[in-house]
Amino acid sequence: MQWETVIGLEVHVQLATRSKIFSGSSTAFGAEPNSQASAVDLGLPGVLPVLNENAVAMALRFGLAIDAEIPDVSVFERKNYFYPDLPKGYQTSQMAQPIVGKGVLEILPEDGERKQIRIHHAHLEEDAGKSLHEDFAGMSGIDLNRAGTPLLEIVSEPDLRSAKEASAYLRAMHTLVTYLGISDGNMAEGSMRCDVNVSIRPKGQQEFGTRAEIKNVNSFRFVERAIAYEVERQIDILEDGGKVVQETRLYDPDADETRSMRTKEEANDYRYFPCPDLLPLVVDQAYVDHQRSLLPELPAAKRERYESELGLSSYDAGVLTAHHDTADYFEQTLEVCGDAKLAANWVQGELSAQLNRDSLPISESPVSAAQLGGLLVRLKDDTINGKAAKQVFQELWQRRFEDADQVIEAKGLKQVTDTGALEAAIDEVIAANPVQVTQYVEATEEKRGKMVGFFVGQVMKATRGTANPQQVNKLLKEKLDALL
């Protein structure tokens, strides 16, 4: 039978606020355990949560970026369950009236077509603490530094149809939230994690199959692998005449499989109710408009502009806009050198190869955008040739010089375009290589074309790579052909 995969994602994005969602504790990563857990975060009696304005602003900017409905009123509710890293016995969240309503996110799967994925809603909530199960003689250790960190949970409709689409969705989400600056997007530190709902159904069937929820997947690669495994598992069950059980599963990257998390435990019953400590959140139009005015150019608009205004290919536009740091670097380079195609080639070519070699993010590039731009200006105005440009780039990468002009001056890389000087160099080369000259003269027209390369190489060598290769080529052919 032909099966169709149906996937919906719940992405938890940690918002990049300085303080927690309901208290003035710091959200900085990596602090001493419990040094950033205040009375509010600990759920001590008599405390009152007060909502962080910046968390509201960030959630709204996300909503505006996905073209979502923004309700006037949203309500915080208590999601009740017991776990030691949840000190209050409930998580403050939103359910019936979330801050962001229905929206849409465009994805571009590898080797696929662009696709609009509907977002069901996004809501604000607080993160829980961390439980450590080792090294405490049969006890668990609890660190509540993370408790109360603001999260935006973004719930998609079940519109995704493959593991590739799911990972493309996660990438698009990552690109968007980092463009918006509402999250650092650091997946290794847990700034973005997701729960994946997976089910399968016979191709053509309207009705959804029973789904399994895979909890807490924290990388693009694991999302793909967890789904691939889960789909195979469900197909095996159904083809053997069995039934998929609705349950929560955990992906184990080491074993590359998903495992059931709660089998014996009864189904969760969170008994949501409006939090009496938090009043309804009302956002007026002026506030929403203000947040809209703070939106940067979004990835989709940028990609479109790179293609239509800068004349870049769809591929180049996609690569350059995938990360806002790359786009910023490219735009600064372009501002200096004024040639989009040239800047795009260098950012994606020489720069990105060198960054890969040294395992550096573009934000830590030893060659600044201004320096690269300056180098490209000299390439464009024919001060240097392509070969010298690569050498200048390497010198800048080693941080030996302030800018391209200094390298060119110090290393004598200025391109020789003076015809007289070039002709002299060519005459010397011809005089020094009589055997090759004879071979050239006796060769067929077709072979001669290839043989010129030898002489060009010699001239470039004689001029220490500073000659203009096109000019050398032209002059050489003239002089050699005169000997025929």
Added chain:
Amino acid sequence: MAIEHADVLRAAHLARISIDNADADRYVGDLTRILNMVDRLQEIDTEGVQPLSHPLDATQPLRADEVTESDQRDQFQTVAPEVAKGLYLVPRVVE
């Protein structure tokens, strides 16, 4: 709406409240009377009335995103039954 003995035990378990069978029987009676009252409220025509999440005619104040808390861990941990390496220790929980 009818509530049964098992419903009471389940609700008590979810809330981690310890009750015995005799308590549960008594609560079946109490809770049934409360639910009957809710049933009567359900008879009222609420067409066009917005659900009310809070009885106050006020909205949520917001605070500026500033770190105002200092580290008071040592003080907080004086009331914890057991701590180690800055962590609160609890009976082992493993999923």
